[in-house]
Amino acid sequence: MQETQSRQVVIAGAGVAGLTAALAFAERGYRIKLFEQAQHLEAAGAGIQLSPNATRILRQLGVLERLLATAVRPEAVVLKDAATLRKLACVPLGQAAETRWGAPYLVAHRADLQSALMQRVSEQPGIDLIAGSRVTDITAGPKGVAVTASVDGETVEAGCLLIGADGVWSSVRETLARKAAEFGRSRFSGELAWRATVAADSPAGQTFAAIGAADCVTAFLYPGFHMVAYPVSRGTAFNLAAFTRGKRIAEGWSGHADPTSLSSAMRGAAPALVRLASEAAPWTAWPIHTVEQRRWTTPEGIALIGDAAHAMTPFAAQGAAMAIEDAATLAGFVAASPADLEGALTAWEQARRPRVAQVARRGAVNRLAWHAAGPVAMARNLFLAMRSPEKLAADLDWLYGWRALETSDSVSS
Numbered sequence: 241m242q243e244t245q246s247r248q249v250v251i252a253g254a255g256v257a258g259l260t261a262a263l264a265f266a267e268r269g270y271r272i273k274l275f276e277q278a279q280h281l282e283a284a285g286a287g288i289q290l291s292p293n294a295t296r297i298l299r300q301l302g303v304l305e306r307l308l309a310t311a312v313r314p315e316a317v318v319l320k321d322a323a324t325l326r327k328l329a330c331v332p333l334g335q336a337a338e339t340r341w342g343a344p345y346l347v348a349h350r351a352d353l354q355s356a357l358m359q360r361v362s363e364q365p366g367i368d369l370i371a372g373s374r375v376t377d378i379t380a381g382p383k384g385v386a387v388t389a390s391v392d393g394e395t396v397e398a399g400c401l402l403i404g405a406d407g408v409w410s411s412v413r414e415t416l417a418r419k420a421a422e423f424g425r426s427r428f429s430g431e432l433a434w435r436a437t438v439a440a441d442s443p444a445g446q447t448f449a450a451i452g453a454a455d456c457v458t459a460f461l462y463p464g465f466h467m468v469a470y471p472v473s474r475g476t477a478f479n480l481a482a483f484t485r486g487k488r489i490a491e492g493w494s495g496h497a498d499p500t501s502l503s504s505a506m507r508g509a510a511p512a513l514v515r516l517a518s519e520a521a522p523w524t525a526w527p528i529h530t531v532e533q534r535r536w537t538t539p540e541g542i543a544l545i546g547d548a549a550h551a552m553t554p555f556a557a558q559g560a561a562m563a564i565e566d567a568a569t570l571a572g573f574v575a576a577s578p579a580d581l582e583g584a585l586t587a588w589e590q591a592r593r594p595r596v597a598q599v600a601r602r603g604a605v606n607r608l609a610w611h612a613a614g615p616v617a618m619a620r621n622l623f624l625a626m627r628s629p630e631k632l633a634a635d636l637d638w639l640y641g642w643r644a645l646e647t648s649d650s651v652s653s
């Protein structure tokens with residue numbers, strides 16, 4: 241492999257995973273070719289919660305300071321019964337989160353996160369972002385990985401490592417799956433996320449402020465349904481996300497689904513919450529897909545990260561956080577073993593798998609608990625009532641207090 245090629249990393253996809261990976265590798269002296277199929281980097285979706293395990297890494301990469309200008313630091317996560325609007329539990333965030341977990345818990349518009357990452361990428365001369373360019377083919381061999389991408393025709397770019405950060409419908413993963421059964425496909429989870437963003441001074445914004453906590457993340461729990469709401473864009477708007485069972489709609493991030501399935505799931509909920517759902521319309525439906533597969537890396541130098549590797553349900557609000565952790569740790573492992581890429585990739589995958597599996601399990605438990613009915617819901621409410629806010633925060637230490645200690649070179653601030 242030529243010297244230039246041995247220090248070049250090719251990345252497919254400039255979402256949260258790809259942009260973070262580009263920054264983490266550039267910080268360690270690698271040159272980056274970052275291919276993104278979209279002509280303009282539009283932020284998919286509305287809001288995003290960024291827990292301290294993710295913001296700690298964003299701070300180290302010089303992204304957090306840019307994000308803080310628009311993001312909101314919520315004071316708490318408040319769980320409420322969607323039928324009675326009674327408060328069930330509260331996990332303190334705000335300054336308590338920074339003190340406890342060493343980095344802020346933030347809620348932001350996705351466009352603001354994307355723009356903070358992009359600003360930082362544009363300052364790095366070693367990162368070449370090529371928009372409007374889809375990775376279409378991959379050739380991997382002992383001399384590195386070559387990627388074919390469409391840019392006004394075709395271009396071939398080679399590097400020591402290809403990172404498939406191309407999301408839940410990853411074409412890098414598809415290519416690998418054609419040759420090896422250990423690489424999998426995405427699967428519809430049977431759940432739909434309904435999303436809307438409302439101005440704080442709109443009727444929907446005022447309805448939410450009256451029943452929720454305007455400076456917090458509020459989750460309304462109901463059998464078979466829950467809604468999460470929080471402020472974004474310096475508090476000028478609220479992001480609402482409701483979750484129900486639903487039918488698979490067209491493959492892609494978002495689309496149209498029959499809104500009566502949202503209203504039927506809310507039947508019997510508090511009238512003010514039902515009014516909020518109607519005032520916040522139109523809702524965009526997001527089919528939730530997951531990816532489970534036995535491998536994320538190949539010995540020739542390909543690594544899948546973020547949703548391309550392990551898309552998970554959003555019930556722990558950790559998909560983007562896992563993408564950020566993946567990106568930072570991968571750069572740490574690869575840079576720490578420049579002469580043994582295969583060993584570095586294997587060690588990285590072994591280190592990441594238990595963490596990602598534990599987080600995905602937490603999401604599954606949240607869904608069961610939040611959508612519970614009857615005696616299970618009563619047991620949940622009793623459990624929450626007996627647990628102090630301090631104890632509930634301590635239950636999250638493993639998740640939000642996480643630091644990458646796997647290699648001396650990994651992000652560890």
Ligand SMILES: Cc1cc2nc3c(=O)[nH]c(=O)nc-3n(C[C@H](O)[C@H](O)[C@H](O)COP(=O)(O)OP(=O)(O)OC[C@H]3O[C@@H](n4cnc5c(N)ncnc54)[C@H](O)[C@@H]3O)c2cc1C
Nearest residue numbers: 253255256257277289375406407433546547557559560561
């Ligand atoms: C309703 C909902 C709420 C969520 N809330 C949260 C939350 O609060 N907190 C959290 O941490 N996570 C949350 N998530 C999860 C989070 O959104 C995802 O895990 C995260 O966006 C994954 O990032 P990614 O970069 O891996 O993939 P993506 O964001 O999908 O980025 C992939 C990029 O690759 C590009 N691409 C695809 N194919 C190619 C190709 N062949 N060549 C070049 N480019 C290509 C795409 O255009 C895209 O830009 C939520 C998810 C959902 C559905």
